[in-house]
Amino acid sequence: MKRTVLAILAVFTLTAQSSPDGPQFTANGELMLPKNYREWIFLSSGLGMTYGPAAQADQGNPKFDNVFVNTSSYRALVATGRWPDKTILMLEVRRSMEKGSINNGGRYQNDVVALEATVKDEARFPQKWAYFELGRADKAPPLPATSRCNSCHGQNAAVENTFVQFYPTLLDVATRKGTLNSAFTLKVSVQ
Numbered sequence: 001m002k003r004t005v006l007a008i009l010a011v012f013t014l015t016a017q018s019s020p021d022g023p024q025f026t027a028n029g030e031l032m033l034p035k036n037y038r039e040w041i042f043l044s045s046g047l048g049m050t051y052g053p054a055a056q057a058d059q060g061n062p063k064f065d066n067v068f069v070n071t072s073s074y075r076a077l078v079a080t081g082r083w084p085d086k087t088i089l090m091l092e093v094r095r096s097m098e099k100g101s102i103n104n105g106g107r108y109q110n111d112v113v114a115l116e117a118t119v120k121d122e123a124r125f126p127q128k129w130a131y132f133e134l135g136r137a138d139k140a141p142p143l144p145a146t147s148r149c150n151s152c153h154g155q156n157a158a159v160e161n162t163f164v165q166f167y168p169t170l171l172d173v174a175t176r177k178g179t180l181n182s183a184f185t186l187k188v189s190v191q
Contacts, residue, residue: 031134
């Protein structure tokens, strides 16, 4: 009986620690594009969300940013206000179109122009989070720890290294759970 309980507990512990929908890497450390990321939790979409040098890009033709997160990580954040290890967020950048079919006003999404990923893996990355520019590829190495992505997310993210401030439902969760970054909270109170 005791062995059975211990075995069940061991399986439960291993299952809780692993994330079946988490990031997958090649033998040389490249992130593999999750083929089913569109089946994950859709966090938000933005239109023309640019910053840094990209802000000067084609402002007359803004792109859509769609953000997805693996389901197990979403559930953990809702429960605790924190992202668990093996969180992966996918940013899908799509062209926007003005006129098509019966649409005479507004903009709608068209083809994918780029994919980016954010991964939390505390054992793999000394800074805990890493960023990947997949473009249209199905794998990519992490950007250097000194990249602009790491720096900007570290300085401006609402929760850990993620821009939860652009996901209203999760911003509310983090606010209620008290997990907002102090630097973010300070910036908001100054505005």
